[in-house]
Amino acid sequence: MRVAALLTLLGAPLAAQEIAVAPLPPGSVSRDEGLAAMARIHEVLTSPRCANCHVDDGNLPMWSGPSYGPEPRPHGMNVTAGDSRMGAETLPCATCHMADNSPLPHGPPGAPGWRLAPVEMLWFDQSIAEVCAQIGDPDRNGDRSVLQVAEHVAEDDLVHWGWAPGPGRDPAPYSAEELVSFLLRWDAAGGPCPAG
Numbered sequence: 277m278r279v280a281a282l283l284t285l286l287g288a289p290l291a292a293q294e295i296a297v298a299p300l301p302p303g304s305v306s307r308d309e310g311l312a313a314m315a316r317i318h319e320v321l322t323s324p325r326c327a328n329c330h331v332d333d334g335n336l337p338m339w340s341g342p343s344y345g346p347e348p349r350p351h352g353m354n355v356t357a358g359d360s361r362m363g364a365e366t367l368p369c370a371t372c373h374m375a376d377n378s379p380l381p382h383g384p385p386g387a388p389g390w391r392l393a394p395v396e397m398l399w400f401d402q403s404i405a406e407v408c409a410q411i412g413d414p415d416r417n418g419d420r421s422v423l424q425v426a427e428h429v430a431e432d433d434l435v436h437w438g439w440a441p442g443p444g445r446d447p448a449p450y451s452a453e454e455l456v457s458f459l460l461r462w463d464a465a466g467g468p469c470p471a472g
């Protein structure tokens with residue numbers, strides 16, 4: 277935020293539009309509306325542009341979504357992220373993934389700090405109940421309140437990449453701004469999760 281403000285002062289164009297994160301009064305959203313918001317949150321987080329990095333302890337980034345063919349598969353070229361989740365043990369992600377997208381279809385997508393999400397933030401192939409339990413659990417969400425999860429969505433470069441993924445790739449559904457609003461609505465409803 278501060279850097280963005282400075283860039284504005286300097287007259288430079290902003291990299292991304294700033295997204296306001298203003299919490300709603302607790303209890304102002306019904307349980308049913310909260311559950312509906314969580315269904316949309318799940319739709320975004322398990323979409324290919326997000327879930328391909330939010331994978332399990334096999335440490336394999338995934339290639340899924342229409343531009344990668346009919347079936348999800350692990351990243352080509354034998355890429356493995358290792359326990360470091362950034363390829364430090366073998367070939368670092370940054371060897372190919374730059375700060376910006378390659379302009380070529382099937383060229384490496386890019387954003388600063390390209391790496392897999394920590395293993396406890398697993399979303400690939402997870403149900404609404406599973407994602408719901410994880411996102412509200414500080415032990416598994418990077419020790420964040422739901423408000424801080426929303427702030428991460430508002431500010432993070434890897435998240436924003438999901439809506440500007442480079443040529444040929446479908447962006448994540450909705451928008452970063454809408455995801456922030458779903459999270460705030462879910463929080464104001466008390467963070468309800470579906471059974472199962």
Ligand code: HEC
Pocket residue numbers: 320321325326327329330390391392393394397410411416417418420425428429434435436437438439448455
């Ligand atoms: C290039 C890999 C990558 C992609 C693509 C990616 N993420 Fe992540 N994500 C990460 C990493 C790394 C972290 C850990 C950052 C941290 O905790 O500071 C993370 C953490 C998060 C968190 C905080 C985790 C939590 O449980 O609260 C949220 C929210 C998030 N990502 C949302 C998204 C969304 C939404 C998308 C798609 C629009 C997305 N991410 C796409 C790598 C990625």
Ligand code: HEC
Pocket residue numbers: 324325326328329337338339340341343344351353355356357358361362363367368369370371372373381382383384385390391392441445
């Ligand atoms: C040898 C080059 C290379 C290395 C190293 C590499 N990647 Fe990739 N990656 C690519 C290319 C090229 C694509 C896009 C392929 C396409 O669009 O058909 C890609 C795509 C991806 C995608 C899919 C993004 C999407 O569209 O949803 C993820 C996730 C990913 N890489 C993660 C990683 C991670 C994490 C690392 C480090 C552990 C890594 N990659 C290392 C070349 C590489």
